[in-house]
Structure formats: structure tokens, C-alpha cells
Amino acid sequence: MKRILSSITDGRGFDIGLVSLPLAFLFVLSGLPLVYNVVMSFQEVDMFSLGSFWRPFVGLKNYIDLFSQPETWPILLNTAIFVTASIAGQFLIGFGLALFFWVNFPGASWLRGLFLVSWVMPGLVVGAIWNWILSGDFGVLNFLLRETGVISGNIFWRSDPDYSLWAVIIANVWLGTSFNMILLSVGLSGIPKDLYEAAELDGANALQRFWTITLPMMRSTIGAIVALGLIFTLQQFDLFAAITSGGPNNTSNVTQYWAWDLSFRQYDFAKGATISVIMIVFVMFASVVYVRSTRHEVRG
Amino acid sequence: MGIRKYVMLGALALASVSLPALSASAEDVTINVWSLDRDIQPAPNLIKDFNKLNTGIKVEYRQIQFDDVVSEAMRAYSTGQAPDIIAVDNPEHALFASRGVFLDLSEMIAKSSVVKPENYFKGPLASVSWDGKYYGVPKATNTIALYYNKDMFKAKGLDPDKPPQTWDELVEAARKLTDPAQNVYGITFSAKANEEGTFQFLPWAQMAGGGYDNINAEGAVKALDVWKTIIDEKLASPDTLTRSQWDATGTFNSGNAAMAISGPWEIDRMLQEAKFDWGVALLPVPELGAERSSAMGDFNWAVFANTEHPEEAFKVLEYFVSQDDRMFKDFGQLPPRSDIAIPATGEPKKDAALQVFVEQLKYAKPRGPHPAWPKISKAIQDAIQAALTGQMSSKEALDQAAEKIKAVLG
DSSP: OOHHHHHHSHHHHHHHHHHHHHHHHHHIIIHHHHHHHHHHTTTTTOSSTTTTSSOOOTTTTHHHHTSSSSSSSHHHHHHHHHHHHHHHHHHHHHHHHHHHSSSOOOOOTHHHHHHHHHSSSSSSHHHHHHHHHHHHTTTTHHHHHHTTOSSSSSTTTTTOOOHHHHHHHHHHHHHHHHHHHHHHHHHHHHHHHHHHHHHTTTOOOOOIIIIIIIHHHHHHHHHHHHHHHHHHHHHHHHHHHHHHTOOOOTTOOOOHHHHIIIIIISOOOHHHHHHHHHEEEEEEEEHHHHHHTTHHHHHH | OOHHHHHHHHHHHHHHHHHHHHHHHHSSSEEEEEEETTSSHHHHHHHHHHHHHHSSSEEEEEOOOOOGHHHHHHHHHHOOOOOSEEEEGGGGGHHTTTTTTOOOHHHHOOOOOOOOGGOOOOOHHHHEEEEEEOOOEEEBOOOOOEEEEEHHHHHOOOOTTTTBBBOOOOOOOHHHHOOOGBBEEEEEEOOOTTTHHHHHHHHHHHHOOOBBBTTTTTHHHHHHHHHHHHHHTTTOOOGGOOHHHHHHHHHHHSEEEEEEOGGGGGGGHHHHOOSSSSEEEOOBBSSSOOOOEEEEEEEEEEEBBSSOOOHHHHHHHHHHHHHHGHHHHHHHOOBBBSSOOOOOOOOOOHHHHHHHHHHHHTTOOOOOOTTTTTHHHHHHHHHHHHHHHHOOHHHHHHHHHHHHHHHHOO
């Protein structure tokens, strides 16, 4: 007894105590719901058995049913396109802006701050605004494209199966760009200035400096941003609800919206949980890649 | 621990049990009501009036959003936080009733001198029934009809007193009225991927001999083909596929569509917004003399089965029902009852529109009732959108929907 007590006041017991507290917290608030979700995907659940844990087990039936539905593969493909295009768009534009504001012109930091407005706005508000901008008949975007001569007839962004997914991607890129920009700006300001001075003296041009100094020095920042981007885009739900509702005919539907639709509009909670499990697998895979790619930086 | 301590503890425990009970009996019974009514709509106003009567029952109101009604109710019920009374959309009533989540009101209704089943229209009454018992009281009812812009009819050489009667006439009129140069579409409606899409399409299928359990009937295929013609020829905006009925009718009010298929909930807004002469006609039928049909919308009142005060909750419902004659006059909604003659409002357009809606209401059919209605509805929405976007033919799309619905119906 005394040994345990003394190990807490001075020794390993204190460390273990410190670690176990957040671990217990994580387990209760994230681990248990995760396990519950996986269990639910093997059960038959409807809205009235939602409150009890003991429900009929159906094995892999939910998974088999899900993959025999004609809309499943298109929706998985949509999710992949949405995630890839959103991350790429947010990152490229964000990086461009960060580099732009890195050149310290008067008012640069002030302007940069203003960009954060888009990140602060609630997703549903952003969705409602983009809903108007993208409207086919009276939308601002169509007006601009028409007046500048890019298009001759209106594009029905929300209702044309060829464009509906891209309508949400455009809005999501707009929403996430400023966050990327701020994080990348922080990364940029962390690079020592003398590195550039030395390179310049050695005769390296701007492009060479970017490839050999900026990018390598930013590696961990970029890794973190892509990982966060993956998480944020996989959670993106409000924009789908506000702009297309996953329509027309599921052409802009993605797994996260579909999981909600199945659970809370069709009351098929087991299927909703099944999709969530599939998403968990994807995120786990992505996080393993992320951890591996930045491992040497963590140690170094 | 000595014996005195036990006695003390016991006394404390007793006191803590009996104290709230005492204070509760001294106060009013509180009944919680949830509905989606805003401040100009019935629920909050009726509740305010009821609370003024000091009946020993205090009603508290919470407004919820249309999309959240079922999920909120469900979450509240499964965690034991459900309100006493809720207003639900009529096709979802069976979902709760069939699982015993709503209280069976049959006995109380039998004894009641206010709520009488024979007073109600058949459609709304069927939607609160399950297995021969009543699990709620219809709150209001509505249906859809064809609004049309009389000024535009005149301008395009159409007779403003002869709105289209059949599907062919409707498409023909829409062709004449469509005017891309003026940003005017012939017609506007909603084919959105939610319950609104089903609500708008089902009457068309029913008029031609289809139905939710027979969605790929020949007539239903023809109905969807008509919709497809309207969208393909741009007689209606392609955004019809993502626009709600409220937003779609907004384009009619602003003069960007010459006809609109929508319900009586638009009348008050139209009186304020529309700067032109308009009228309302019955929904066009496949051909003259064909069976009429219509969708039936609006909400029902229900009492949750786990309420602690069923008697008091029913008293509140009785008060709501006793005020049904105010529904149209004060709130512009149609009472679900055939025994209430709706008084003239003195606003000629409103009164004329109302007569059409009351006529249309005679043909209104409830959606379902079926406990798995959301799944049936989803299959229909997907079929509509697959056909309208040209991904499948109307026949293929409805065949697929029929297969999905068959799996749900078992």
C-alpha cells in the first residue's frame, strides 16, 4: 500500500496516472461510441430499439444488403472525388494565398485576417449563400460566367447530374481555403530567413528556392494539413444538406450524407452505422499513411 | 453508525421523495407541446389562449424545424425526454403508432364531446388510424392544385377563365407561356429528393391508376413521361429537381413562372407578393372524365405513450380541436373537418382559391399509412430524379422503385 502511494508521489505511478486519465477520457468519449457503432452494424436496429443494447444479431447481412444496392458504388466514388478534389483545391489555393501574403506589402496581415471570415461562418450559412450563388436561373455565378462570355447558356449547378457534385466541391473549397492558408502561413514564417539569403548568394532562382527550401521545410505542415483536410472533408455535411440534398438521383450523394439520410430520414440505423464503419476503415488507412510519412520528423 | 443516524437518513430520504410531490400538486400540471408552427401559425397562439384560461394545466411550447420533427421526437422518446404532445407529418404517423409510441386515444375520443371522428374528412382521419384505433387527432389538412397567372394567360392569347384541364392541355399551355427572353418558365413545381417530391408526384400516378403499391403502373409511367417532357423542353426550370415547393412557388410570385403546382399555404404569401391577377384550378387529369386524385398534406396531433399526464394532454388536444373553426380565418390553414363551413374572408381571390382547394380536398388520399413510409417515399423520389435527369427511362426507373417498394412491403 505504502509502495503504491509513494510511487504516485514520486515515481512511475505518477506518470501512469497522468497518462491513464486522458486515455480513460478518450475511451469513454470516443472509443465506446466507436465500438457501439461497429456492434450496431451487425445488428438489426430501428428507431424504437435504439435505446436498448440487446438487439437481434444479423451477422454480415447489413454489409451484404448495402453492397447489393445499386447506388452504393456511385456514392463511394462520389466520396472519393469529393475528398480528393476538395483537398487539392483548398490546398493549392490556400498555398498560393499564403505565398502571396508572405510578401509583406502594407496591410497584408490585416487582409489575411479577413480571409478567416469564411472559416468562422457556420456551414449551413455558407451552404445557403452558395445555394443562391449556384442557382441555375438567377445565380450570381451564372451571371458572371455569362457576362464574361465563358458560357452561353445557364449551367444548372445544383440540378445537372454532371455538375451537382462539383457545386458542393466549389463551395467546400471556398470554405476550407482560408484555414489552409493560415496554417501554411504559420509554416512559412517558421522557415529561417538566412536560408534564403544563402541560397540567393549561391545563385538559386525563385523556383529553385521554392523546391529546395520552402517545400522540404514545410513537409510536416503540409502533412498535417492534408490529414486535417481529409478529416474535415469527410465530415462535411452541412453543404450537402443546404445545396443539393444529395440529389439529383444521388449524383451528389456522399457516404457521410448517405449515412445520415439512412439513419435519420429512413430510420435504418443499422445501415447508417454500416456506412460509418466503412468510413472508419478509410480514415484509419489514411491516418496510418500520414503517421508513416511524418514519422522521421516526429523523431528528428 | 448509530441507530439515530439511520433514522435521520430515513427521514431525509422520505422528505426528498415527498417534497417534490407536494410542490407539484400545489402547482399546475405542465404539458409540453412540440410542433413546427411559427408565431403566426396555430400552435403557439392557441397555447397562449389556453394558458390564459387558467385550467390548472400549463402548456409549454417548443418550435422544431420540419426536417427535425421525427429525429428529435425519436431521440427524445428513446432517452425518456419526449414531450407530452407533438405534431407530426401525417405519413409518419403510422411509423410511431404501429410501434406503440403514441398513445391509443380511442377510448378518450369515444367519451369526448369535442373530438368526434364523424366530423373529419376521410383522408386525415385514416392517417391517424392504425389497426382500427385512433392514435392522434388531425391538426390541419391541405392538398395541391394549379395556380396560374391570369395576366400572362391573356398576354399569350390563352383564356384566363379556362385553365388547363388535362395533362395535354397543361403541357400545351406551358409551351405557349414559356418565354426564355423574359426569364419566364411555363410552370413550376417541386421534384426535390425529399418528401416534397413524392407529395407532388403521387397524385399524378394515382389519377392514372397507379399508387405507392403499384408505382410502375402504365399510367404512372405516362405521368412521369409528362414530367420529363416538361423538364426536357425547359418548360420548367431544371432546378425543379432541387427546389422546395416554397422556393418554386416563389418564382411564380415574382413573375418568373406562369403556373405553379402548390398548396393553400401559399395563399397569404401570394396575396402579399404577387403583383398580378391569379387564379387556382383543380389539378389537371390524364384525360377528361378520368378519376381525380390529390395529395394530402399537413400535420396530426399525437400524445406520446410515456406521458405522465394523459388526461391533461387530451384536454389540451380537446381545446385545440374546439378552436378548429379559427384555423382558416386566423391562420390560413384548412381544418381537417367536413362539418366546419369556412366563412368568407372578404378577400375575393382568397375565397375563390379556397373553394378550389376544398373541392380538391375531396379527392385527397393519405400517403400510406405504412410504418416504413420514408423508405417507400425514398424509392419514389429516386425514380423521379433518375428519369428526369435522363439516367433511366421512366419505365425502368419506376420498375426499380416498384422492386424496392415490394421489398419494403414484404
